[in-house]
Amino acid sequence: MKAAVHVTLKPGVLDPQGKAIHHSAETLGFEGISDIRQGKYFEIEIVDSISESEARNAVESIARDILANPVIEDYTVEILR
């Protein structure tokens, strides 16, 4: 089974890396972009002997405890297959 975790900055938290990418895009001539925000993405491979609900619980905990900083970041967990 595979899970996907997206970690994104909460709305309102400054994203200087996204701003730098946005600036690069404009410098290279890409117009019509109003904002770029960078996040993190994790693919987690889970052994098949674990049920989907157990896997979801484990991945939620890993996302909260290890992958995201809940003060400034949001996360979403998705079980892919």
Next chain:
Amino acid sequence: MKAAVHVTLKPGVLDPQGKAIHHSAETLGFEGISDIRQGKYFEIEIVDSISESEARNAVESIARDILANPVIEDYTVEILR
């Protein structure tokens, strides 16, 4: 309009950061995880005066030229709305 870009390491490319996260998860008692790989995620906000196909072309170019290193990374582009 909003676009999402996922940038992931190509299969076979070593991911020491993912390995470190996997090790942390095991140390904290999460079992049943066979692999964790880290990628990047970008949300790109596009002005509404651009058509969806133009937006897709622009975002594909930005992903190829700025966001991903095509030697070691794959990318996917998705138009969200």
